[in-house]
Amino acid sequence: DGGITQSPKYLFRKEGQNVTLSCEQNLNHDAMYWYRQDPGQGLRLIYYSQIVNDFQKGDIAEGYSVSREKKESFPLTVTSAQKNPTAFYLCASSIGGRAVMNTEAFFGQGTRLTVV
């Protein structure tokens, strides 16, 4: 089945440690996104990538890093520089590209990160 997979579902991290969240899709989508979700704040865009080997900062990129070495994969690293990393993280993908209409984003099931 085609879809987008995030792992792990729950993740605990000690303060000062970096941690990497996995996101894999087999939908052959060009575009991939990382969002952070906090109660009452909706989804905020961290990073997005429209094509392999290219990515752009979103609205809240500080303290995060990404890579896009393969079309299928868009891992997110939460670094120790992120001051308040405890949140629910959602990865999404869409067809992307130019002049593409009416294409929705597909979401993973999310990773809940807790800093202890």
Next chain:
Amino acid sequence: AQSVTQLDSHVSVSEGTPVLLRCNYSSSYSPSLFWYVQHPNKGLQLLLKYTSAATLVKGINGFEAEFKKSETSFHLTKPSAHMSDAAEYFCVVTLSGGYQKVTFGTGTKLQVIP
């Protein structure tokens, strides 16, 4: 530039009564519009999407939305709320004409009272 505004952060309805979740958008180009639903600790599921073919869009679970260009709105409705509809709903806009970028509203939490 594009943006989307969900006018209510919380909506509370009684079971069996109509649901109205409001969404307004702005876009320099012809937008694509979507509604997603999120149940607690889950990913987002597509409810419906607007294509240029029809302004009244029907989605899953009895939801529908009407695209009104003159009002720049895309409100989500359901004739009769069910307890299982309690969730958070997101209005989303994307646009073409350049690289596609997805913009989310801040979400509306729907509470259904027995």
